[in-house]
Amino acid sequence: MTETDTLIIGSGIAGLSAALACADNGISSTIISCGSDATVSNSWQAQGGIIYKGATGGPDELVEDILKAGCGINHVPAARQLAELGPRVVESILLKRARIDFDRTPSDYHLTREGAHSEARILHKGDQSGEAILAGLDTLVRHSPLVTFTHETTAVNLLMTSYHDTNRSRRHERSRCFGAFVFDQKAGEVYPIFAKNTILATGGIGELYLYHTNSSHARGDGLALGQRAGCRLANLEYVQFHPTTFFHPTARRFLISEALRGEGAILLNQRGERFLYRYLPGFDVPELAPRDKVAWAIHQEILRSEAPCVYLDISHKPAEWAQERFPFVYRNCLAHHVDITREPIPVIPSAHYHCGGIWTDLNGRTSLNNLWAVGEVACTGLHGANRLASTSLLEGLVWGTQAGEMIAGAVQNDRHLIRPEIEPWHAEKSQVDPAFLKQDWFLLKSTMWNYAGLIKTNARLERAEGILSELYRGIDQFYQRAALSDDLIGLRHATTTALLILEACKKNPRSLGCYLREERDL
Numbered sequence: 001m002t003e004t005d006t007l008i009i010g011s012g013i014a015g016l017s018a019a020l021a022c023a024d025n026g027i028s029s030t031i032i033s034c035g036s037d038a039t040v041s042n043s044w045q046a047q048g049g050i051i052y053k054g055a056t057g058g059p060d061e062l063v064e065d066i067l068k069a070g071c072g073i074n075h076v077p078a079a080r081q082l083a084e085l086g087p088r089v090v091e092s093i094l095l096k097r098a099r100i101d102f103d104r105t106p107s108d109y110h111l112t113r114e115g116a117h118s119e120a121r122i123l124h125k126g127d128q129s130g131e132a133i134l135a136g137l138d139t140l141v142r143h144s145p146l147v148t149f150t151h152e153t154t155a156v157n158l159l160m161t162s163y164h165d166t167n168r169s170r171r172h173e174r175s176r177c178f179g180a181f182v183f184d185q186k187a188g189e190v191y192p193i194f195a196k197n198t199i200l201a202t203g204g205i206g207e208l209y210l211y212h213t214n215s216s217h218a219r220g221d222g223l224a225l226g227q228r229a230g231c232r233l234a235n236l237e238y239v240q241f242h243p244t245t246f247f248h249p250t251a252r253r254f255l256i257s258e259a260l261r262g263e264g265a266i267l268l269n270q271r272g273e274r275f276l277y278r279y280l281p282g283f284d285v286p287e288l289a290p291r292d293k294v295a296w297a298i299h300q301e302i303l304r305s306e307a308p309c310v311y312l313d314i315s316h317k318p319a320e321w322a323q324e325r326f327p328f329v330y331r332n333c334l335a336h337h338v339d340i341t342r343e344p345i346p347v348i349p350s351a352h353y354h355c356g357g358i359w360t361d362l363n364g365r366t367s368l369n370n371l372w373a374v375g376e377v378a379c380t381g382l383h384g385a386n387r388l389a390s391t392s393l394l395e396g397l398v399w400g401t402q403a404g405e406m407i408a409g410a411v412q413n414d415r416h417l418i419r420p421e422i423e424p425w426h427a428e429k430s431q432v433d434p435a436f437l438k439q440d441w442f443l444l445k446s447t448m449w450n451y452a453g454l455i456k457t458n459a460r461l462e463r464a465e466g467i468l469s470e471l472y473r474g475i476d477q478f479y480q481r482a483a484l485s486d487d488l489i490g491l492r493h494a495t496t497t498a499l500l501i502l503e504a505c506k507k508n509p510r511s512l513g514c515y516l517r518e519e520r521d522l
């Protein structure tokens with residue numbers, strides 16, 4: 001049994017920022033993550049960078065860009081909070097404390113630009129910004145004796161007084177979260193972690209789709225945990241597709257950062273034409289339009305030409321500059337025999353970011369007591385119908401810090417909280433045939449990709465729901481009757497989350513931002 005002030009589920013930028021804020025305020029935390037180390041997170045893989053501040057514009061201009069990209073359905077106070085607190089936390093945590101070595105010009109930090117930004121305002125470290133930021137934060141957090149890391153540990157269910165308290169008379173009180181049942185992957189055992197407060201910081205949902213830019217553990221764990229506990233959810237239909245991931249008939253897709261377009265890369269079709277002008281006539285530089293529009297235009301061009309991909313070209317820039325500015329993209333493309341300094345990169349859109357999630361307020365508080373959600377798993381309303389590039393790391397940093405500070409402030413009130421007694425976990429022993437798990441994952445991912453991908457229709461959503469409801473029944477039987485594994489727990493979380501997304505899509509017939517509907521009878 002483990003007891004902690006704060007249980008943090010997830011070790012990306014949002015989870016680490018929350019742990020740091022808790023530790024700064026004398027509060028202990030335990031961070032659990034499914035992966036074996038810090039590299040298994042979407043934050044680590046982020047290429048573009050983190051918004052800081054532009055040379056001319058201030059918070060008002062940033063808010064305007066966020067609202068424009070988000071099609072105006074954003075929660076304005078959330079955009080304002082990001083724009084106002086953002087530069088302060090970047091400065092105090094990333095620049096002064098973690099001393100992240102962002103790229104510089106001779107006189108200052110080098111600021112880059114991405115799609116839908118009205119000016120250059122993004123700090124970056126080559127095209128491996130997430131890695132640099134996370135490594136710096138990880139070191140800070142590990143120095144604190146108040147933070148415990150437990151990797152290869154998967155959250156199975158949240159502990160809720162309304163469900164788990166053995167004293168049934170207390171179940172009628174307002175429910176609160178008091179930790180989670182977690183699965184130790186090495187020991188193969190489930191045990192409880194009791195916590196006064198629990199933070200969901202599990203990241204995104206890319207693994208629900210065949211092709212995506214995310215880490216392999218981005219499978220909607222937090223959303224499924226929150227939904228089962230009774231959390232209010234919001235905007236689940238808004239799944240953002242990144243316009244440019246590396247296309248190869250057999251190799252795994254990887255992100256080709258929007259920063260390439262920010263630095264002048266252009267999109268071409270198979271005939272070498274700059275086709276975006278045809279689809280996005282209102283934009284002077286259509287490559288810098290919001291990513292929902294660019295992804296849609298690429299999709300249309302691919303359908304029209306029947307080519308499997310389009311091309312992103314930065315070969316007009318000096319070769320040495322391109323290698324230095326985009327070392328990750330350069331290396332990884334070259335590994336597949338594409339030299340970005342000499343030829344265009346084959347690209348195609350893939351699932352990238354979930355703009356919806358568990359509803360939270362400006363401090364990361366969910367609708368349930370003592371349960372918080374920060375980072376991609378949360379829906380603060382910041383992104384509206386489409387996320388502005390490079391806001392995600394900043395959102396994780398700002399909301400993680402806010403939640404940690406709020407929890408520290410509330411700890412006096414939490415002192416009287418009694419820890420409920422619970423029934424021990426009942427473990428099963430039968431092993432699931434791995435062939436089922438493999439096929440079930442494939443069915444889930446291909447169904448979401450083909451029927452609930454970039455473009456949705458009623459008929460596709462209906463079909464997907466039928467397939468996944470049936471799939472869920474089978475998976476849940478395994479979950480009830482077999483020995484658990486990270487893969488099985490993750491598959492159950494992922495299928496739950498996929499069904500929630502389908503339900504949200506079915507309820508919303510209106511295309512907006514990254515959510516694209518098409519009218520078709522069948």
Ligand code: SIN
Nearest residue numbers: 047048257258389390
């Ligand atoms: C990118 O580098 O294109 C991704 C950055 C982001 O999604 O904010």
